[in-house]
Amino acid sequence: MLDSKQCEAFLAVAEAGSFDAAGEQLYITPSAVSLRVQALEKYLGQILIIRGRPSVLTKAGQTLLQHLRHTRLMEQNLLQGLMGKTSDSEFYKIALASNADSLATWLLPSIQPTLFKEKIVLELKIDDQSHTHTLLETGQVNACISAEEQVMSGCLAQPLGKMRYKMLASADFAAYWFRQGVNRESLRKAPAVIFNHKDLMHSEMLLKCFGLPMQSYPYHFIPSTDAFVKAIQLGLGFGMAPEIQVQSLLSSGAFVEIMPEAQLDIPLYWHHWKRQSKQLDILTETIVQAAKKLLI
Incomplete structure (x- = not known):
């Protein structure tokens, strides 16, 4: 049976990134943290953490971390179900x-x-819609919005609707960079705006429609939703933006759709554990009903 103090020390190091930070979190010395982790490694017969700055989990460490996070969430749900809330607060805490x-x-x-x-x-934890599912799978959250349709064991997935994306540019940007039309040559020269390295919508669309890999055109990475739209509005580049966020800019003519064939509807799903707290049940119903009204 796993020792609770040893697991607590391991979890603190895994999430804080170092034995020093874990010691501060647990109010014990870093050497005491190290001794507890060593004892756990000896019991399991596996190296769990590669010591360094930062400390890095081994494959066995990742497996244990996933198990302990699942256990922690299950305990939180149990306490909320039995007590109505955690003992030290009148609020219910839910990780999404x-x-x-x-x-x-x-x-x-x-x-x-x-x-x-x-x-x-x-x-709240934020990630690309194709990656949030992993946060639920690894026990870091109670529920998630994901583009993944496949349901994990022990979970339910409810369709929310589709979020529509369009390839947009400011009117001035389009007039300058695409005055000869949107074609392979103009796209090689015009700067693009991409959310981050996980956002593949823009690059896959240009590769599919014009055979252009990312290395063949200039682009900005702007990993903020508001700043992303602002960058397009300022004429820094063109990009795939959610229609629901920019409808007023499209209606006013400030934004123009430069590639109608690039329109993309991304289906979203609400994933959550089958057994969950009453509060998460209520929140689930709220989210599902709202999405049906607001998404495509």
């Missing part, structure tokens, strides 16, 4: 993962009344 575009547009306004009424506080 969302793609940045949902968070920046429809998600928070939709759940605000429920958060107030049910006294819920959120621990």
Whole structure:
């Protein structure tokens, strides 16, 4: 049976990144943390952490971390189900993962009344819609918005709708860079705006429609939803933006759609554990119903 203090020390190092930080978190010395982790490694017969700055988990360490995070979430759900809340707060804490575009547009306004009424506080983690599923799988969150349709064991997935993306540019940008039309040569010269290295929508669309890999054109990485749209508005480049976020700019003519064939509808799903707290049940219902009204 796993020793709780040893697991607590391992979890602290894994999440804080060092034995010193873990010691501060647990109010013990770094050497005491190290001794507890060593004892756990001896018991399991596996090296869990490669010591360094920062410390790095081995494959066995990653497996244990996933198990302990799952256990922690299950315990939180149990306490909330039996006690109505955790013992040290009148609020219920729920960890969610969302793609940045949902968070920046429809998600928070939709759940605000429920958060107030049910006294819920959120621990939000942000990732690309194709990667949030991993955060649920590794036990870091209770639920997530994901583009992944496949359901994990022990979980449920409910369709939310589709988020539509369009290839957009400011009117001035389009007039300058695409005055001869949007073609292979003009796209090789015009700068693009891409959210981050995980965002493949733009690059895959240019590769599919014009055979252009990312190395063949200039681009900005701007990993902020508001700054991303602002960059397009300022004429720094063209990019794939969610229609729900830029509808007013499209209606006013400030933004123009430069590649209608690049329009892309991304289906989103709400994944959560089958057994969850009453508060997460209520939040789930709120999110599913709101998405049906706001998404395609």
